[in-house]
Amino acid sequence: MFSLIRTLSVSAVCSLAVASTALGDGARVSATGEGGWWYRVHVPRFCNGNEQNDPPNAVHWSSQWEDRGADTDAYLFFREADDRRYGGDLQGLQSRLPYLSRLGVTTLLLSPVFSASGDIGYMVVDMRHIKDTLGVAQSAKDLTGETHNPSTWSFSASDRVFLGFLREAHSHGIRVFVETLFTGVAKESWIGDHVLYNQKASFAAEWIDVTQWEPRFGWRSDKGSGGRVVRFRRHLDGLDPGAESYLFAIVQRWMDPNADGDPSDGVDGWIMFDAATAPTGFVRRLGNHMR
Ligand SMILES: [Ca+2]
Ligand SMILES: [Ca+2]
Numbered sequence: 001m002f003s004l005i006r007t008l009s010v011s012a013v014c015s016l017a018v019a020s021t022a023l024g025d026g027a028r029v030s031a032t033g034e035g036g037w038w039y040r041v042h043v044p045r046f047c048n049g050n051e052q053n054d055p056p057n058a059v060h061w062s063s064q065w066e067d068r069g070a071d072t073d074a075y076l077f078f079r080e081a082d083d084r085r086y087g088g089d090l091q092g093l094q095s096r097l098p099y100l101s102r103l104g105v106t107t108l109l110l111s112p113v114f115s116a117s118g119d120i121g122y123m124v125v126d127m128r129h130i131k132d133t134l135g136v137a138q139s140a141k142d143l144t145g146e147t148h149n150p151s152t153w154s155f156s157a158s159d160r161v162f163l164g165f166l167r168e169a170h171s172h173g174i175r176v177f178v179e180t181l182f183t184g185v186a187k188e189s190w191i192g193d194h195v196l197y198n199q200k201a202s203f204a205a206e207w208i209d210v211t212q213w214e215p216r217f218g219w220r221s222d223k224g225s226g227g228r229v230v231r232f233r234r235h236l237d238g239l240d241p242g243a244e245s246y247l248f249a250i251v252q253r254w255m256d257p258n259a260d261g262d263p264s265d266g267v268d269g270w271i272m273f274d275a276a277t278a279p280t281g282f283v284r285r286l287g288n289h290m291r
Pocket of ligand 2: 256257258259260261262263264265266
């Protein structure tokens with residue numbers, strides 16, 4: 001059984017600078033009627049299993065968060081502290097699966113793992129691939145010839161780390177849900193870039209909620225217009241049909257990675273970060289597609 005969780009606000013949880021957060025302090029699962037423990041993990045802050053993929057501004061895992069060092073100015077300190085990264089990744093999370101299993105965890109709710117700008121992962125750059133700082137450094141560079149056609153998509157080294165993690169989690173009896181933004185992409189995403197440079201000739205020209213082409217390209221975003229998240233164009237009760245097809249293909253890719261019709265090798269559910277603003281028809285079709 002697959003599940004789509006609509007969540008109205010998880011940003012407060014994700015912005016916590018802590019290693020991990022237990023959902024509801026051990027609340028029993030109720031959404032599916034099964035017994036079990038759901039456990040929320042902010043992957044970049046849970047466990048660093050591979051220092052080779054650390055982002056450049058990563059600090060040592062055991063460093064003291066409150067140590068100001070030379071920064072006596074509180075504003076400068078918090079600005080620097082906000083930019084700190086700790087290098088948590090999928091290898092680290094996988095190494096802790098036995099521990100999570102001993103806790104009785106049956107479902108992991110992961111913070112966004114797809115290629116994204118920033119630390120938290122809601123500025124989605126490319127949902128076709130896993131973020132390299134969570135898998136294998138620079139692995140996205142090995143990908144060539146990919147378009148919006150799913151037949152051109154391949155798996156990067158980081159993607160394969162995630163698929164290995166899924167196998168290992170399932171072998172421990174743990175389901176994996178992933179969170180993401182569905183109704184838009186980062187301006188600097190591969191889709192946003194393609195529209196920006198190709199304008200009306202882009203394959204995604206109709207996907208994006210463009211407010212004007214001339215004299216200056218403008219788009220509707222999560223912050224009105226011109227923000228960092230480029231919104232997919234609304235169409236009837238959903239999103240633009242091309243954008244919906246792309247998103248359905250993304251869901252299929254991660255729920256059945258080897259495309260053999262058996263979903264046991266894929267993710268078990270999704271958390272929809274942007275449920276509050278997602279068109280209801282799209283949410284309904286997305287849920288049906290997952291089943
Ligand atoms: Ca790391
Ligand atoms: Ca499969």
